[in-house]
Amino acid sequence: MASPNSNTSVVQNSEPPTATSLVDDFSNPKMVEVDHFNFYYGAKQAIFDVCLDIPERQITAFIGPSGCGKSTLLRNLNRLNDLIDGVRHEGDIRIDGTSLYDPTVEVISLRKRVGMVFQKYNPFPKTIYENVVFSLRVAGRNKKSELDEVVERSLRSAALWDEVKDRLHDSAYGLSGGQQQRLCIARAIANRPQILLMDEPCAALDPIATLKIEELMLDLKKEFTIAIVTHNMQQASRCSDRTAFMFMGRLIEHGETKQIFTEPKEQQTESYISGRFS
Numbered sequence: 266m267a268s269p270n271s272n273t274s275v276v277q278n279s280e281p282p283t284a285t286s287l288v289d290d291f292s293n294p295k296m297v298e299v300d301h302f303n304f305y306y307g308a309k310q311a312i313f314d315v316c317l318d319i320p321e322r323q324i325t326a327f328i329g330p331s332g333c334g335k336s337t338l339l340r341n342l343n344r345l346n347d348l349i350d351g352v353r354h355e356g357d358i359r360i361d362g363t364s365l366y367d368p369t370v371e372v373i374s375l376r377k378r379v380g381m382v383f384q385k386y387n388p389f390p391k392t393i394y395e396n397v398v399f400s401l402r403v404a405g406r407n408k409k410s411e412l413d414e415v416v417e418r419s420l421r422s423a424a425l426w427d428e429v430k431d432r433l434h435d436s437a438y439g440l441s442g443g444q445q446q447r448l449c450i451a452r453a454i455a456n457r458p459q460i461l462l463m464d465e466p467c468a469a470l471d472p473i474a475t476l477k478i479e480e481l482m483l484d485l486k487k488e489f490t491i492a493i494v495t496h497n498m499q500q501a502s503r504c505s506d507r508t509a510f511m512f513m514g515r516l517i518e519h520g521e522t523k524q525i526f527t528e529p530k531e532q533q534t535e536s537y538i539s540g541r542f543s
Contacts, residue, residue, distance in 0.1 A: 305348070326505035336464050479503060507519065
């Protein structure tokens with residue numbers, strides 16, 4: 266299947282479906298509810314009336330051309346966009362039924378519940394051990410037995426323990442790119458978040474390292490709800506349970522991954538995943 270070129274335009278033969286039609290029924294409980302969400306960078310609107318439910322302990326992939334709003338939406342799930350001046354939103358996002366924008370919600374606590382892995386692996390200039398326990402130390406948790414347990418558990422969960430257990434106190438920069446990204450995943454899950462956000466986590470990796478990350482995601486979804494942004498159609502089809510296609514800030518279609526890739530309901534979706542452009 267051809268990968269879409271982000272500099273081309275998708276054929277548009279129909280109006281976007283109404284937002285309410287994009288909320289699906291599924292057996293897993295809802296972990297995240299995006300409710301008529303609009304988002305603005307100053308006067309520029311980046312997301313338009315998105316309605317979307319993300320089920321618990323599944324992988325939901327966001328696909329679409331560059332600039333379509335998928336990373337912006339992802340970063341709103343832990344309010345990372347709050348760090349940008351001049352942003353505002355309308356509508357709501359709820360986790361476990363509680364609004365992220367409820368005045369009683371502390372953003373720091375929210376980000377402990379919603380971990381984040383970025384496109385470019387970014388270990389801290391510290392040892393492997395200290396990378397994993399960084400957030401615990403910030404929270405004042407310094408008991409060695411607890412930290413040791415967290416390090417082993419997190420590195421095992423990130424499929425990295427056997428490769429680094431004999432050099433935990435070496436610099437993280439001595440690891441390969443793929444190992445560094447898995448270390449960043451271990452760091453993100455050290456606090457046992459409910460949700461793991463992954464913004465193109467394999468974009469800077471070679472095919473072998475990419476495969477390891479994909480296998481890791483399939484294992485991690487047993488414990489975490491995962492939302493991933495990817496430009497790789499094959500990756501979305503291999504790894505995700507559900508896929509959401511976005512275009513020009515709008516959610517065009519959302520459903521089970523098999524349905525999206527084999528029988529998409531919208532012409533825009535079909536044009537994008539098949540690589541057919543005007």
